[in-house]
Amino acid sequence: MPTLLICSATDDLSDLHAVFRQEATRRMPELQVRLWPDLPDPDDVEAVAGWYPPAGVIERLPNLRLISSIAAGVDHVLGAARAHPLVPLCRIVDPALAAGMAEYVLWAVLYYHRALDQALQQQVQRVWKIPTQKPAHQTHVGLMGLGALGSHLAGVLRGQGFTVSGWSRSVHHIDGVSTCAGDDALHAFLQAPDIVVCLLPLTDATRKLLGRDVFAAMKPGAALVHCGRGEHLVEEDLLEALDRQHLRGAVLDVFAQEPLPASNALWSHPRVVVTPHMASSAQPEVIVGQILDNVQRVRSGQPVLNGVDRGLGY
Ligand code: NDP
Ligand code: OXD
Secondary structure (H helix, E strand, C coil): CCEEEEEECCCCCHHHHHHHHHHHHHHCCCCEEEECCCCCCHHHEEEEEEECCCCCCHHHCCCCCEEEECCCCCHHHHHHHCCCCCCCEECCCCHHHHHHHHHHHHHHHHHHHCCHHHHHHHHHCCCCCCCCCCCHHHCEEEEECCCHHHHHHHHHHHHCCCEEEEEECCCCCECCEEEEECHHHHHHHHCCCCEEEECCCCCCCCCCCECHHHHHHCCCCEEEEECCCHHHECHHHHHHHHHCCCEEEEEECCCCCCCCCCCCHHHHCCCEEECCCCCCCCCHHHHHHHHHHHHHHHHCCCCCCCECCCCCCC
């Protein structure tokens, strides 16, 4: 029986599995949906939906026709997908996910723009002192990544009156936002923003990008908001830039090791805010709807929606 396999080595996907089964029964009753490690005959698996899939599972499915991330990022499935170079690889793109990300980043931008970081530190010392307040246009937010999430965020921040610039791999034009592209433009881009937001995908070109050189290029007193992937960040370089007072602070949502180990110094740094990879995610109904749409598209010979360029890695 044609099978869609859901799998993760890190997370319990049983709630998602339940939604998949309900929707598949309604839309594609011939498709059985299994949750790894409940694997039927590997020959039957036609599609895989994964989040950090267990090692070796995807590689062993000889008749696979679709590989999908259940999230926006695909870094966690790219390695396994190499075993099936001709199978379409796709991800989730969702306006509500972009709206959720914009809420999170707007909160982080306001945290610095309205000097709540200072107010909270003063509270620890019982100090009553009004931090300097300024209009939104005097705070410059720089976005690393202008894709589905970054481009929506740019519009939201502009709507709030912030000065916004953006950096991407290829050139983008966004109303009211100064943009630049490519490695050669990065250092000049980093010099102006008061707050740098990372919404890059994790690829060979972006791994460890948030390190010493990037922090040195950032304006003294600038803050980092990081929602991309933990492996973008060189944690010791960030701690060093914070401790020598070059950077004002960091709001971090993603970490190379998740959950962040209790022993990690970031937990207790007074100018770091740690959140548990919660910036945004798509609702289960959206994830399931998009993946079943793509199963149908593959069956009817149509190109998948939200396909990934394996060469670029995103
Ligand atoms: P997209 O693929 O739509 O956009 C990626 C952006 O990054 C594009 O603008 C792209 O440039 C740019 N980019 C990629 N490589 C480079 C590079 N080498 N140099 C400069 N720019 C580059 O991704 P999304 O916006 O949908 O998502 C981005 C990432 O956000 C995800 O991959 C995931 O890691 C993370 N994420 C985190 C969440 C959380 O809760 N913390 C939730 C969802 C996503 P170009 O436009 O030219 O192609
Ligand atoms: C994603 C994520 O990639 O949650 O969607 O990080």
